[in-house]
Amino acid sequence: xxxxxxxxxxxxxxxxxxxxxxxxxxxxxxxxxxxxxxxxxxxxxxxxxxxxxxxxxxxxxxxxxxxxxxxxxxxxxxxxxxxxxxxxxxxxxxxxxxxxxxxxxxxxxxxxxxxxxxxxxxxxxxxxxxxxxxxxxxxxxxxxxxxxxxxxxxxxxxxxxxxxxxxxxxxxxxxxxxxxxxxxxxxxxxxxxxxxxxxxxxxxxxxxxxxxxxxxxxxxxxxxxxxxxxxxxxxxxxxxxxxxxxxxxxxxxxxxxxxxxxxxxxxxxxxxxxxxxxxxxxxxxxxxxxxxxxxxxxxxxxxxxxxxxxxxxxxxxxxxxxxxxxxxxxxxxxxxxxxxxxxxxxxxxxxxxxxxxxxxxxxxxxxxx
Amino acid sequence: xxxxxxxxxxxxxxxxxxxxxxxxxxxxxxxxxxxxxxxxxxxxxxxxxxxxxxxxxxxxxxxxxxxxxxxxxxxxxxxxxxxxxxxxxxxxxxxxxxxxxxxxxxxxxxxxxxxxxxxxxxxxxxxxxxxxxxxxxxxxxxxxxxxxxxxxxxxxxxxxxxxxxxxxxxxxxxxxxxxxxxxxxxxxxxxxxxxxxxxxxxxxxxxxxxxxxxxxxxxxxxxxxxxxxxxxxxxxxxxxxxxxxxxxxxxxxxxxxxxxxxxxxxxxxxxxxxxxxxxxxxxxxxxxxxxxxxxxxxxxxxxxxxxxxxxxxxxxx
Numbered sequence: 001x002x003x004x005x006x007x008x009x010x011x012x013x014x015x016x017x018x019x020x021x022x023x024x025x026x027x028x029x030x031x032x033x034x035x036x037x038x039x040x041x042x043x044x045x046x047x048x049x050x051x052x053x054x055x056x057x058x059x060x061x062x063x064x065x066x067x068x069x070x071x072x073x074x075x076x077x078x079x080x081x082x083x084x085x086x087x088x089x090x091x092x093x094x095x096x097x098x099x100x101x102x103x104x105x106x107x108x109x110x111x112x113x114x115x116x117x118x119x120x121x122x123x124x125x126x127x128x129x130x131x132x133x134x135x136x137x138x139x140x141x142x143x144x145x146x147x148x149x150x151x152x153x154x155x156x157x158x159x160x161x162x163x164x165x166x167x168x169x170x171x172x173x174x175x176x177x178x179x180x181x182x183x184x185x186x187x188x189x190x191x192x193x194x195x196x197x198x199x200x201x202x203x204x205x206x207x208x209x210x211x212x213x214x215x216x217x218x219x220x221x222x223x224x225x226x227x228x229x230x231x232x233x234x235x236x237x238x239x240x241x242x243x244x245x246x247x248x249x250x251x252x253x254x255x256x257x258x259x260x261x262x263x264x265x266x267x268x269x270x271x272x273x274x275x276x277x278x279x280x281x282x283x284x285x286x287x288x289x290x291x292x293x294x295x296x297x298x299x300x301x302x303x304x305x306x307x308x309x310x311x312x313x314x315x316x317x318x319x320x321x322x323x324x325x326x327x328x329x330x331x332x333x334x335x336x337x338x339x340x341x342x343x344x345x346x347x348x349x350x351x352x353x354x355x356x357x358x359x360x361x362x363x364x365x366x367x368x369x
Numbered sequence: 370x371x372x373x374x375x376x377x378x379x380x381x382x383x384x385x386x387x388x389x390x391x392x393x394x395x396x397x398x399x400x401x402x403x404x405x406x407x408x409x410x411x412x413x414x415x416x417x418x419x420x421x422x423x424x425x426x427x428x429x430x431x432x433x434x435x436x437x438x439x440x441x442x443x444x445x446x447x448x449x450x451x452x453x454x455x456x457x458x459x460x461x462x463x464x465x466x467x468x469x470x471x472x473x474x475x476x477x478x479x480x481x482x483x484x485x486x487x488x489x490x491x492x493x494x495x496x497x498x499x500x501x502x503x504x505x506x507x508x509x510x511x512x513x514x515x516x517x518x519x520x521x522x523x524x525x526x527x528x529x530x531x532x533x534x535x536x537x538x539x540x541x542x543x544x545x546x547x548x549x550x551x552x553x554x555x556x557x558x559x560x561x562x563x564x565x566x567x568x569x570x571x572x573x574x575x576x577x578x579x580x581x582x583x584x585x586x587x588x589x590x591x592x593x594x595x596x597x598x599x600x601x602x603x604x605x606x607x608x609x610x611x612x613x614x615x616x617x618x619x620x621x622x623x624x625x626x627x628x629x630x631x632x633x634x635x636x637x638x639x640x641x642x643x644x645x646x647x648x649x650x651x652x653x654x655x656x657x658x659x660x661x662x663x664x665x666x667x668x669x670x671x672x673x674x675x676x677x678x679x680x681x682x683x684x685x686x
Contacts, residue, residue: 078650291576293617295647305620306649337651 004208005057005094007031007111011042013063021115021151022062028150029060039063039110046108053283056109057094060150065114069123073140078298079333080347082266083354085136087124087169089153090114093143095174096207098284099235102141104276113147121160128164133358133367139172139193148177155180162187165368168263168361170230174209176218182225188365191263192222193230196253198245201237205287212249216256223257228364230263234332235270236312237289238304243315250319259324263364264357267313268332271303298335306338313342328360371448376441377415377422382431386423389416389460389481393473393526400433409434414463415444416456422446425456426463457481458499465500472532473522475501476514483512510536518543521550529554534563545581552594556601562609569612576616623648633680637671639664642684653685 010033016022017035026033036042042061049055069088075081090113092102102109114120127134138144138157147153154171161169162185171181172193181192194215197205202212210218219229231253236246253262270289280290294302303309317329330353331338336346347353362369413427424431425447434442447456461478464470470478478501479492486492489505489512497503502511510532514522517539525535530553538546549570553563574581584590593599593607614621627644636642643654657672659665675681 288576291572293619295617295620295649297649303649305617305623305647307623308619335651 005054005096007058007060007094009034009059011036011059011061013038013061016062016064016115019115021117024152025060025062025113025115025150036061042110043108046110051283052108053103053279054096056092056106057096057111059111061110061112062115063112064116065119069114069120070127070136076299076301076333079335080331080339080353081333082330082357083135083352084140085127085134086140087120087136087138087157088114088141089120089138090142090147092141094146095143095209097174097209098205098207098280098287099237099270099272099276099289101272101276103279103283104273105141113151117153117156121156124160128167131166131368133362133369134167135170135357135361136167137170137172137193139170139195143173143175144171144193145173145175145177148175148180155184158184158186158190161189164189165366168365168367172230172232174206174215176210176214178218178222181222181227186225186227188226188228189367190227191230191361191365192219192227193232194219195232195234196249197233197235197237198242198249200239200241200245205237205284205289212252216252219253220256223261228263229257229261230265232266232268232332233316234266234268236267236316237270238292238308238312239288243312246312246316247319250316250323254323259327261364262324262327263360264328264330265320266330266332267316268334269304269309269312271297271301271333273301277302309334310338310341313338317342328356330357371451372414372445374412375444375446377444377446378441379431379435379439381420382415382422382424382442383418384424384428384431384435386418388423389425389456390428391426391460391464391470391474391477392428393471394429397429397433397436400429401436404430404433405437409443412444413442414459415446416451417446417449426460454482454485457485461499461501470500471526472511472514473526476511479508479512480515513539518547518550520547524550524554527554529557530563531560534560534567537567542580542582545585548582548585556605556608558605562605566608566612569609569616573612573616620647627684630680630684634675634678636675639668640671640675644684 007029008031010026010029010031012022012026012033012035014035014037039061042059046052046056046059065088067088071086071088073081073084073086090111091106092109092111093100094111127136145154157169158181161167168189168191170191170193172195174195178192181190196212196215199212202209223229233246233249236242270292272290277290280287293305293308295305297303313331320327320329329343331342336348339346347356350356361367409430411427411430413430414425415422416425422444431442447459461482464474465478478499479496482495483489483492486495489508493503493505493508496508502508513536514525514532517525517535521530521535521538524530525532530538530550534553535550538549540546541549549567558566570581570584574584589611590608593604593611596604599607631642634642639658641656643656645652657668659668
């Protein structure tokens, strides 16, 4: 297994070099830095490496987000989307998971952090002024908490969300970098969320992530600080013995935190665009995750054969329900057949998935409707 | 280049020194006939080494003359002080400007030349003047052929495998690569089918923690390959089906069950039930064929029967 990735070089876009955020990150990161005129040199340096994906984790590019900070989750046709919004704070990740879609999503994959936070907060002000119930997260194009070491982002975002009552921020992570959340005023408008997997998958497929036990201990600490919680079983990997292992994860969750404080639990089995396969073969030659019984789904992504997904979903739903019948369980990008056969209903019977999630957020995060 | 024409006794020419051997052709019958009828038009090129001569160009001509019982042969003998690189270029040019070299011959040529150039880009600049490919990335590929086992080279030469497939087989353990080359040559498969079979083997072996070699030796597979009652198309079909069943057991089982249920529906020739791709969607397609109202009414009656048939319920559960 290759050694740990570590940021070795900081590129700073000339346009933001003198901003307080860039200056602060530079002093906290303490690695050699270089001011560049634009992304070209950074992208070239990453693209020309033998392993551009690894290289993309070893440089950090501080720049402006020239597009929107608030985006709608792209979803995928033919499957039910949760209507989530993405708060686009940066791209890519320092952790290295075999199944990570970001490996093939960015061309080239570069760890970027957007320092024009005034624009970000202006967009949030507009969002909040709309007074619509909104679920928004930073963990879609990056991990929400990897930035804690070098930035004050959570220290700014959490209080920002605490001062309004219509939107919830979800911080989704595989780290334990939560110390900064302890003393923040959150008013339950920030959900601390973890992607979870079995010990076997974490050990074999998720390089440089926190262990399951460490993640759940961190979740318990957040709960003790009053934060609502969420968990994401995504991607669930099917292997011999996986069912017992996922059952163990469920048991571990509820031995660490109270089910009453869990806003939602999402389930999603491993799916991938076909061009991820050669990347996994090359970068994770010992990984078997791409050799499951995958078929081409309705959106062109490879998915486990449907009855296999239903079988695993049914079981994990049953185990979760043994601990709590109230906790909201939902599927990420699955169709009505999966919902009906695994949960016994389809989202449209309950007003649709976005509404189900909104209602849980309203209830747990004390939102105004 | 300094050289002179000289009549050389065939006994003094070493036919086993392949230092400059380019051609893959071994058959000399037509050459023997030609020399017998019109004589030796172009003398071979030799290099004097100690008291013997080694062949730079004309291996087949010399073999043909030997077969004709000649004792001596008029040759072009190049000066022994000439550089080895010049001899190699001469050997290549003498072949490549008479005919298109095949991939093996190109590989041999490039392999001989490459030690004299710092990299494949420098090599590429020289090769076009010798009638060889000049694209460095193609040169890199072709050079690898030289190291492939003979069976794989032969499969490539006889167009039973493509260049990419030959190189892919070359990346496997030698025994395994050779077995696949042999299989593909026997079954005369298209590249797509070759890729499908090879990928299936690799993935099954990886999934099941066994070697590809073990998988190849298994009796189920060998039973198909060695079944003399099957022609090559039947063997191909059975191999693909066997591999699919092993690689995708749940999907294959579902397909079999669907077929069984459809058979229970007893659809006539004018009706066809098509399942969703990989059973991922829930939408089935029913095709009904009819020529006139009478047939349409018959189909309607069949449709009513299908709807009531318990197998239809099982299909749609």
